[in-house]
Every structure is written in C-alpha cells, then in structure tokens.
Amino acid sequence: MSTMSSLAMYRKHRLTIALTNSLLTLLPNSSASLFENGKSVLLLYVLLTQSLKVYRHLRARTVTGTLREFYTWVAQRILFLLIRLPSTSRTVNAQLSQARVEIENRLVPKGPNVTRHLELPAKGQTLEWILAEMDKMDHESPSHTNWKQGKLSGAVYHGGDDLSQIIVAAYSRYCVTNPLHPDVFPAIRKMEAEIVSMCLRLYSCPDGAGTMTAGGTESIIMAVKTHREWARKMKGITEPEMVIPVTAHAAFDKAAAYLKIKVHSIPVDSFTRKVDIKRVKRAINANTIMVVGSAVNFPDGNQDDIVALGQLATKYKIGLHVDCCLGSFIMPYLERAGLADGLEGRYKLEPFDFRVQGVTSISCDTHKYGFAPKGTSVIMYRTPELRRFQYYIFPDWPGGVYPSPSFSGSRPGALIAGCWAAMHHVGDSGYLSSCHDIVTCARKIAETIRTSIPELYILGSPPASVVAFGSKHPKVNVLEVGDRMSKKGWHLNALSGPAAVHIACTRLTLQVVDTFVNDLKECIKAAKSSPVGGGTMVTLYGLGKSSAVGPSMVGEIATAFLDTMYKA
Structure with a gap:
C-alpha cells in the first residue's frame, strides 16, 4: 500500500470509529432511535468506502484520464442512440455486413471444387484418403500461405525438419x-x-x-x-x-x-x-x-x-x-x-x-x-x-x-x-546458437531502418527478436505500408497506439532478411508516391481510433471473425 493510501485508510477508520463513538453517546434507549442511528452509521461507512474507491481510481488513472474515460463512455452512449436511427442504422449495418463478407471471403474456401465434410462418413476412410483430403484442404483456402518461405511475423517457430520428425x-x-x-x-x-x-x-x-x-x-x-x-x-x-x-x-x-x-x-x-x-x-x-x-x-x-x-x-x-x-x-x-x-x-x-x-x-x-x-x-x-x-482441489466430489x-x-x-x-x-548449445542468429537478424533489420530508411523509426530499443517500426514521414501511412507488404506475401502484425507494424523474427526469417528490407523500401516508396489508404490492416486498427464508437465496431468485426472461424 502506498503512503497516501495508508494515510487514507488510517483516516477512514479513525473517522468511522470516532463517528460511531459519538453516535453511541447520543443514542436514546428506544429501539427505534437505535435503528435509525445504526442506519446513519452504515450510511457513513458506505460513503467512506466508496469515497476511498474513487480516490484510488483517480490516483491510478489521474483526473485527466478519468475524465477522458467518462467522456468516451458518454460519447458512446450518445452515438449508440444515434445509430438506432433508421438511416444511420442502415449505413452501419451495411458497412459491418461488407466487413463480414470480406472476412469470410478471406477465410472460407468457395467454389464447385470445394468438398465439405459436414457429417460423419457412413464408413471409415482409409489413411490414403485422409492424407489426400488434407492435402487438398491445405491448398483450397484463399488465404493459404507457404509458411516455409519465411514471410511471417512469428506464428511458426520452426526448429527444422529433423526436429519435426523427432517431435512426430x-x-x-x-x-x-x-x-x-x-x-x-x-x-x-x-x-x-x-x-x-x-x-x-x-x-x-x-x-x-x-x-x-x-x-x-x-x-x-x-x-x-x-x-x-x-x-x-x-x-x-x-x-x-x-x-x-x-x-x-x-x-x-x-x-x-x-x-x-x-x-x-x-x-x-x-x-x-x-x-x-x-x-x-x-x-x-x-x-x-x-x-x-x-x-x-x-x-x-x-x-x-x-x-x-x-x-x-x-x-x-x-x-x-x-x-x-x-x-x-x-x-x-x-x-x-x-x-x-x-x-x-x-x-x-x-x-x-x-x-x-x-x-x-x-x-x-x-x-x-x-x-x-x-x-x-x-x-x-x-x-x-x-x-x-x-x-484446484474438490475434496467432496462423489467421483x-x-x-x-x-x-x-x-x-x-x-x-x-x-x-x-x-x-x-536442441540442447543448451542449440538454443544459444539460435538466440545469436535470430537476435542478430532482428537487429540487422532495426539498424537498417535506423540508418537507411528515413521515413520510419524504431519503437524503443528492442533487445530480442521483435522489431516494431512507425512512420515519421507525414505522407507515409505505416499501416498502408503493412498492407502493401501483405500483397508481397508478408504476414506482419499491425499495432495501434502508436500506429506501427512489427515483425517477430524466427529461424525462418534468417533466409529472407534481405528480401524483407528490399520489399519494405519498395512499399514505402509506393505508399509515399501514390497513397491509397484502406486495406485490411488500416480497417481493423484504424476503425478503433476513428471515433468514440470505434472500439465497439471493432468488437463487432472481431466477433464476425470468430464466427467465421467455425463456418464449415
């Protein structure tokens, strides 16, 4: 407990005791008066307790932060009411429907050649059939990625084919x-x-x-x-x-x-x-x-x-x-x-x-x-x-x-x-070697951005395998750069607060580090010369900052994403 919190607690209890003692000396002998004074003491206790909670909240969040939270809450309530208006509701629902369709088109395979297995087969299938069907599913999805090419941020922490065989x-x-x-x-x-x-x-x-x-x-x-x-x-x-x-x-x-x-x-x-x-x-x-x-x-x-x-x-x-x-x-x-x-x-x-x-x-x-x-x-x-x-221990379960x-x-x-x-x-020596190679790769990317890509800056001084970069050029939207990198086959992570993109380097990144730097430079040049905005990365992370109601709309999109995950 902090010094101020300790002092507040001490004052709270001292005041409660003092008030209680004072009230006790004034209590008449009638039970009705005793009940009324008891209610007063209880009310004082509740007020003091709630006041302490408010004090702690303000101390942690600051007055400015608390006012900002309150403003956001009020603005959301007002906007929710406005959204219920027929014209606004139609517009919002249309945008959300479009977002859901885009998500579904990215994740759910479609077309006459897609086979769907929605019920148990009448008879069990052979290993050959199962492997063949798995191979087909691996390539029928519109978002299929060959992760072995290494154009990923984290996601796959591959230790090599020999290790995969050992794990299997x-x-x-x-x-x-x-x-x-x-x-x-x-x-x-x-x-x-x-x-x-x-x-x-x-x-x-x-x-x-x-x-x-x-x-x-x-x-x-x-x-x-x-x-x-x-x-x-x-x-x-x-x-x-x-x-x-x-x-x-x-x-x-x-x-x-x-x-x-x-x-x-x-x-x-x-x-x-x-x-x-x-x-x-x-x-x-x-x-x-x-x-x-x-x-x-x-x-x-x-x-x-x-x-x-x-x-x-x-x-x-x-x-x-x-x-x-x-x-x-x-x-x-x-x-x-x-x-x-x-x-x-x-x-x-x-x-x-x-x-x-x-x-x-x-x-x-x-x-x-x-x-x-x-x-x-x-x-x-x-x-x-x-x-x-x-x-967790349940000692009285009948089982x-x-x-x-x-x-x-x-x-x-x-x-x-x-x-x-x-x-x-892998062993100790293997992890030591892996750490050296991966971190050296990440730092190479960070230093290249610092020294030869003036439009970007590195967030902080990352010591390990992750490098995040934001834009310091007024005409370069870093999330649009991320979109353009996606079109080149890269799967990176978009960030908000501040807007940035990060790559988590793995052993797969070692083989494509130069490709990453070259693609990044090309995407920055394109984003600066002909900015277009939009794109999945901008939509998902930009909407959350677009207005007070933004985070709730992002929640709707995220919910649609999760629903789509289970769409067979």
Missing part, C-alpha cells in the same frame, strides 16, 4: 497418454516435471516450482489466479486489483475478466517504451495483488524495468509477474550469446529473471523459441508454497477427490512428450 515420433509414441493419470502414464509425469525443472534453471530458480500449461495465455491466467488466491488468504483482499503496462499481453485483461479483478493499465514512455514506474507506484493500493512487467512485450518487443518493478513489489509486499512468453528461450541466452550490450549500448540487457528481488512468477512459452509443439508453455513460481495457490494443477483436467501427454523431445534434441 515422440507424439506417435505417447498419442493416447494423459497426465491426469500419472500412475497409468508415469513417463509423461516424469517428462513434465523435468521440463519445468529445466525452465526453472534457465530462469535462475532451481528451487522454485511450476507447471506446464496449454500456452502463454493459460500460463498468464494461472499466474493471476495464483496471486488472487494468495492475496485473499494472506492479506484478506476480496476486491483484487492489478497494475499492468498498456503493452502487457491481452491475456492479463482476459484473466481479469474471467477472475473479476480490476485492472489499471499504465502508459509507457513514448521513447523507451518501458512502463512508467511513477504511475505504477501511484496505482498500487491496499487491494493490489500484483504488478506486471514484460521481457519482452508483444507489441514492440521492448522490456520493462523489471528491477524497479521488483522494488515496488518488495516494498508493498505484492506479487510481480514477468511475462517472458515471447522472450522464452531468447532472453536467458542473450548474455551468453554476446548480445547483452549492442551498438552504443542500444540493446543493453537488463535483469529480468528470478535473480531480481520481488519477482514471484514468470511465464515462458516452450512452443515459441523453445521450438516445442504448439500448445506447450510453463508457468514458474519462486516457491513451491506459492504454486499451491494455483491448484473421488479431484485435484487439478491448472485449468485443464485431461491434457495431451503427447504434447508434453514432444516438448521434452524438442528440448533434449
């Missing part, structure tokens, strides 16, 4: 296993424990604890759930709050929505792209269960000041989760790869793991730069005692005592086997 062999051997039954599948239990142990040592906490999860989102949600349960038991917090950078992964907001936790999103410095530590400190109060930092964040690949966040976490006795899902098997190897201090100190590595005092949990995706099969991640804790707050380490009950043991096999095949 491991998967085949353990395809029916389930760690829910460790007595039936003891090898899978042993593999999972060993994967967690290897990751803990990689992040400098051999005596810590952890579990595997189905991915970074589940790891993050589990970390938030753990800190919520810890705070409830150890500190009596029943209205939990957490403080995160605006650049933190959306999984933290997802966790807050699922677990009923209030989130304070703190802005980052426009130059360094690190979270504003002073604002983080202001947002911490008696209900704060944890703060969050990224190493590195998804939007622009920069690292927050984990040491400063650790000092706050230690001072206020709260949790600190470090999101290393994207940093995974890159960040722990930067120093050994000779990449801890790049050009003119621009890429200086700062402490980020359990060696930092105050860090209580770290998430690491083995299915990214660990090259394990998709659907594997690890959540780590400084102590085994803290991990216990992640568990028996039900203990579960994470969200899932049954889990695919084959993925655990594939992860274990991948880590053993």
Whole structure:
C-alpha cells in the first residue's frame, strides 16, 4: 500500500470509529432511535468506502484520464442512440455486413471444387484418403500461405525438419497418454516435471516450482489466479486489483475478466517504451495483488524495468509477474550469446529473471523459441508454497477427490512428450546458437531502418527478436505500408497506439532478411508516391481510433471473425 493510501485508510477508520463513538453517546434507549442511528452509521461507512474507491481510481488513472474515460463512455452512449436511427442504422449495418463478407471471403474456401465434410462418413476412410483430403484442404483456402518461405511475423517457430520428425515420433509414441493419470502414464509425469525443472534453471530458480500449461495465455491466467488466491488468504483482499503496462499481453485483461479483478493499465514512455514506474507506484493500493512487467512485450518487443518493478513489489509486499512468453528461450541466452550490450549500448540487457528481488512468477512459452509443439508453455513460481495457490482441489466430489494443477483436467501427454523431445534434441548449445542468429537478424533489420530508411523509426530499443517500426514521414501511412507488404506475401502484425507494424523474427526469417528490407523500401516508396489508404490492416486498427464508437465496431468485426472461424 502506498503512503497516501495508508494515510487514507488510517483516516477512514479513525473517522468511522470516532463517528460511531459519538453516535453511541447520543443514542436514546428506544429501539427505534437505535435503528435509525445504526442506519446513519452504515450510511457513513458506505460513503467512506466508496469515497476511498474513487480516490484510488483517480490516483491510478489521474483526473485527466478519468475524465477522458467518462467522456468516451458518454460519447458512446450518445452515438449508440444515434445509430438506432433508421438511416444511420442502415449505413452501419451495411458497412459491418461488407466487413463480414470480406472476412469470410478471406477465410472460407468457395467454389464447385470445394468438398465439405459436414457429417460423419457412413464408413471409415482409409489413411490414403485422409492424407489426400488434407492435402487438398491445405491448398483450397484463399488465404493459404507457404509458411516455409519465411514471410511471417512469428506464428511458426520452426526448429527444422529433423526436429519435426523427432517431435512426430515422440507424439506417435505417447498419442493416447494423459497426465491426469500419472500412475497409468508415469513417463509423461516424469517428462513434465523435468521440463519445468529445466525452465526453472534457465530462469535462475532451481528451487522454485511450476507447471506446464496449454500456452502463454493459460500460463498468464494461472499466474493471476495464483496471486488472487494468495492475496485473499494472506492479506484478506476480496476486491483484487492489478497494475499492468498498456503493452502487457491481452491475456492479463482476459484473466481479469474471467477472475473479476480490476485492472489499471499504465502508459509507457513514448521513447523507451518501458512502463512508467511513477504511475505504477501511484496505482498500487491496499487491494493490489500484483504488478506486471514484460521481457519482452508483444507489441514492440521492448522490456520493462523489471528491477524497479521488483522494488515496488518488495516494498508493498505484492506479487510481480514477468511475462517472458515471447522472450522464452531468447532472453536467458542473450548474455551468453554476446548480445547483452549492442551498438552504443542500444540493446543493453537488463535483469529480468528470478535473480531480481520481488519477482514471484514468470511465464515462458516452450512452443515459441523453445521450438516445442504448439500448445506447450510453463508457468514458474519462486516457491513451491506459492504454486499451491494455483491448484484446484474438490475434496467432496462423489467421483473421488479431484485435484487439478491448472485449468485443464485431461491434457495431451503427447504434447508434453514432444516438448521434452524438442528440448533434449536442441540442447543448451542449440538454443544459444539460435538466440545469436535470430537476435542478430532482428537487429540487422532495426539498424537498417535506423540508418537507411528515413521515413520510419524504431519503437524503443528492442533487445530480442521483435522489431516494431512507425512512420515519421507525414505522407507515409505505416499501416498502408503493412498492407502493401501483405500483397508481397508478408504476414506482419499491425499495432495501434502508436500506429506501427512489427515483425517477430524466427529461424525462418534468417533466409529472407534481405528480401524483407528490399520489399519494405519498395512499399514505402509506393505508399509515399501514390497513397491509397484502406486495406485490411488500416480497417481493423484504424476503425478503433476513428471515433468514440470505434472500439465497439471493432468488437463487432472481431466477433464476425470468430464466427467465421467455425463456418464449415
């Protein structure tokens, strides 16, 4: 709790006690008067409690930020009313319908040659038929991409064909296993424990604890759930709050929505792209269960000041989760790869793991730069005692005592086997070499943009594998540049706040780094000489900033996208 919050709490309780004592001395003997005075005391308590909540909110969001939120809320209500007008409603619905059609045309294959399998076949098909049909589906989609060409931002973290064969062999051997039954599948239990142990040592906490999860989102949600349960038991917090950078992964907001936790999103410095530590400190109060930092964040690949966040976490006795899902098997190897201090100190590595005092949990995706099969991640804790707050245990179920380490009950043991096999095949030296090559590739792109593409600028000083660039030229719309790159076969990520585009380099990028730079220069030249605007990247991210109602319309488009995912 901050000093001002502590003082506010003290004053609140002192005032409540004083008022109660004063009222008690004035109470007559009649029960009616006692009831009326009791209501007055209760009313005062409610007013004081709500006032404290308002104070904490204003302290965390600032008066200006709170007024901006209120303005946006009012504007949205007004615009929603206007949208209900027949003429406006027709226009909006027409635009949304067009967006839905565009999404469907991109994702759903159409035409007379497309075969749809909407019901179970009358008889089982042969392996040859299944493989042939899979091959046809791989090429009939309008958005089909040959990912092996490397024109991707992240998405596919390919460790090589030899590693793929090893993963497939491991998967085949353990395809029916389930760690829910460790007595039936003891090898899978042993593999999972060993994967967690290897990751803990990689992040400098051999005596810590952890579990595997189905991915970074589940790891993050589990970390938030753990800190919520810890705070409830150890500190009596029943209205939990957490403080995160605006650049933190959306999984933290997802966790807050699922677990009923209030989130304070703190802005980052426009130059360094690190979270504003002073604002983080202001947002911490008696209900704060944890703060969050990224190493590195998804939007622009920069690292927050984990040491400063650790000092706050230690001072206020709260949790600190470090999101290393994207940093995974890159960040722990930067120093050994000779990449801890790049050009003119621009890429200086700062402490980020359990060696930092105050860090209580770290998430690491083995299915990214660990090259394990998709659907594997690890959540780590400084102590085994803290991990216990992640568990779910139902002792009174008629089916028996039900203990579960994470969200899932049954889990695919084959993925655990594939992860274990991948880590053993690549090994320490392989990950060290991979880190060196991938980060060198990312820094080459960043330095080329800095030195030979004056229309763009790099967001912050990304130390690892992600490079984000924005436009500093008035006639160059960076999202339009992203659209033009898409037409050249590139799948990049568009960002908002500020508008930018990023590429997450992988081993596949190594073969096309020069092609990327050349294509980028050509697209900038075209966007500057003949800007056209529009395009998917501009539509999706630009609409969210176009007006106060924009984010809701983006929500409609995102909903249409998710609906289309399940359109057979």
